[in-house]
Amino acid sequence: MKATAKAHTNIALIKYWGKRNESIILPTNSSLSLTLDGFYTTTSVHFSEEYTQDKFILNERVVEGEQHRRVSGFLDLIRQQAGKSLYATVDSTNEVPTAAGFASSASGFAALAAAGTKAIGLDMSDRELSALTRQGSGSACRSIYGGFAEWEMGAEEDGSDSYAVPIAPAEHWDLRVAAVVLSSTAKKVSSRAGMKRTVETSPFYQGWLNSIPTDMSQIKEGIKERDFQKVGEVAEANCLKMHATTLGANPPFTYWHDTTMTVMQMVRDLREKGIPAYFTIDAGPNVKVLYLPENEEVIEKTLRNIPGVADIRLSRPGQGVTYL
Ligand code: 2P0
Structure with a gap:
């Protein structure tokens, strides 16, 4: 029950700025971004019956506090969807220098969602994966795709139609x-x-x-x-x-x-x-x-x-x- 995924950060060209639902992260407007090759996160997730709690390692250091709570809360969503209650160890490496002004949360939650769902045995479409990722951090739902992606705000209260869709792949245009x-x-x-x-x-x-x-x-x-x-x-x-x-x-x-x-x-x-x-x-x-x-x-x-x-x-x- 282990999987590793890599996701890149993205830069919004039409900004996401505001939520209509803070708990499941529904935006007040649609947004559009370009995924970037220079900044990424690689994450391994391992679920095991032997673990007695979730552990989060970031750049070889064990993380506690608010960041741990956010990761563990996101693993709860994955466990819920899979109907399983196993704890996990999450091992992440960030190639996103915080100082460069890119939120590592975009590549971070996209990689966590991809590795976590794969490790627990969920088979998800890109849209389903994007909608799940959105609940970790809004901008992260766009990082499921390469190139240009639009996060459609959706209209449903449950967030089932609020996910990103691909607009054009990275190969379309060397911007x-x-x-x-x-x-x-x-x-x-x-x-x-x-x-x-x-x-x-x-x-x-x-x-x-x-x-x-x-x-x-x-x-x-x-x-x-x-x-x-x-x-x-x-x-x-x-x-x-x-x-x-x-x-x-x-x-x-x-x-x-x-x-x-x-x-x-x-x-x-x-x-x-x-x-x-x-x-x-x-x-x-x-x-x-x-x-x-x-x-x-x-x-x-x-x-x-x-x-x-x-x-x-x-x-x-x-x-x-x-x-x-
Ligand atoms: C964006 N930003 O579209 C906009 C432009 C900042 C300015 O998404 O609360 O870390 O986790 O959903 O995604 C930054 O906010 O916020 C952001 P949460 P997020 O990229």
């Missing part, structure tokens, strides 16, 4: 992402708390929701046509709208640092010089820059030279979940 790692990255509001506060208090939140259907159909067209300008413009505007909602929250907050804005301006400057590039930002200060392979050198060099930038990590489109 690249540079993760700009800032020297100072202290994050005061977690994404979970930030989206909750925004949904409950920001007068801009309804405007955000109203803008999603158009953004979603535009970006899907752009992906289909491999239209970089279209995809970049929609993704950048969608990111700015998400961040605008936080300024309207009570109390107000922002994830941006001064260097965040410097990088954003540098990307606009690149465009003015005729080098196509667009940015997107998640619930943190780091910026991700979208670009095409032919501009990799100039993009990397320009970003590296910005004061306050600690590192640049380049990624290509990545594959979905694989079993090792």
Whole structure:
């Protein structure tokens, strides 16, 4: 009863920002992402009658506390679906530097769901696996697939129609992402708390929701046509709208640092010089820059030279979940 799976993280081009159900994680809007090859988690799950509790090992260290509770709670969902009550040892290796501003929860829960269901003997479709993964961490449900994936918000109360679906595989389009790692990255509001506060208090939140259907159909067209300008413009505007909602929250907050804005301006400057590039930002200060392979050198060099930038990590489109 042992299995190992690998999953990559993803970057949202249309952001998931808000829940309508916090316990089974149902979103208030659909979202769309690109899975990235550069950052991934490999997880082994072993269920055994000999275990007397769940054990969670991350990067060779035993983890206790809140992180252990989240993993164990997710194993409960797997046990429930399988009708079995065995404890497990979960052994994870994260190739997602926390400092790069990628939530390791996306690749982490996708790998855990894939390995856990396989180990316990459940045979799941991609949609079923995505819906299960969603309950560990929302953004993780998109990491089941490689390339571009859409998390359809669904309408059912039980979450049975809230899962990700593939939009285009990694091979469809070599769209690249540079993760700009800032020297100072202290994050005061977690994404979970930030989206909750925004949904409950920001007068801009309804405007955000109203803008999603158009953004979603535009970006899907752009992906289909491999239209970089279209995809970049929609993704950048969608990111700015998400961040605008936080300024309207009570109390107000922002994830941006001064260097965040410097990088954003540098990307606009690149465009003015005729080098196509667009940015997107998640619930943190780091910026991700979208670009095409032919501009990799100039993009990397320009970003590296910005004061306050600690590192640049380049990624290509990545594959979905694989079993090792
Ligand atoms: C996203 N983010 O679509 C958005 C954009 C942050 C900004 O998904 O509470 O860790 O576990 O469902 O998925 C971060 O939130 O939140 C996130 P939970 P998650 O990628």
